[in-house]
Amino acid sequence: MKYTRIAALAALGVAASLSLTACGGTDSGKDSSSKGSSSSSSSSSENGSKAESGSDSGSSQSKADDTNSGSGQDAEANAGAANGATEVSSKVEFCKTQDLAIDARDAAPDEVSGRIDITMINRGSATCSATGFAGVDIKDTDNTSNPIERGQAQPRITTLKPGEAAVFNLAYDIDNTGDSLTRPTNILVTPPNETHTVSLEWPAGAGAIKGAYTDVQVYPTHTTK
Structure with missing residues (x-):
């Protein structure tokens, strides 16, 4: 009878150990999944930031193009004004x-x-x-x-x-x-x-x-x- 109780207790101990091991494996999976999700979220955030940075860069380029375009128009206007001044100065003078x-x-x-x-x-x-x-x-x-x-x-x-x-x-x-x-x-x-x-x-x-x-x-x- 003593042998039978000892065997039974040993069996219970092994079962408890297996149960704990199974629980530990589940938690580990959750942690891994959580880490993977966090990594994916971080990657998405970085990609989003890069995309936004690219958008800003395009906007800056657009602004630069607009500025250059404006400068060209100003230059043309100034040239037109200079030509106008030349035309005025080249008019025939009144008789003295x-x-x-x-x-x-x-x-x-x-x-x-x-x-x-x-x-x-x-x-x-x-x-x-x-x-x-x-x-x-x-x-x-x-x-x-x-x-x-x-x-x-x-x-x-x-x-x-x-x-x-x-x-x-x-x-x-x-x-x-x-x-x-x-x-x-x-x-x-x-x-x-x-x-x-x-x-x-x-x-x-x-x-x-x-x-x-x-x-x-x-x-x-x-x-x-």
Whole structure:
């Protein structure tokens, strides 16, 4: 009987040992699985970080491309501005009074309409512009000067090569009564966009001005072609 109890106890001990070993094996599997999951998660995280880093890199490259593109546009704009400045500086300059031969003559078409043509010849060595209205004052025998108003007309481009002429005229009604209140002696002319003035004699034979000097009008220059 003692032998039988000992054998039974030994069998129980072996069974308990096997049971513990089996339990230990299960825990080990769980740990291994947990570690594998953690490793996989870490790898995914790293890959995700790398992917995001790649996205940022692409974004930076895109920004750099945009910047370079903007710089190119700025360069083109600057070049355009420089070309514009060159074009402005290369435009024809206005004729200077000292380079113009100026005279006045009576050009009335009849005895009612008074007209005086004032001609300006470019005697300089370069092409110049006489475009616009000349400044005109008429001097009277009492030594007063009266500014002449502009007529209703649009200026035309008037470019003069050396030797070419431009003309503008004064227009008024002729007073045939002999009672005109004006006694003009000189015409003071300042070419368009100039400040220097020349004095011309009132043309002999020109009809008397009807009304006052404010009734005389000056018209813009044009070429004689």
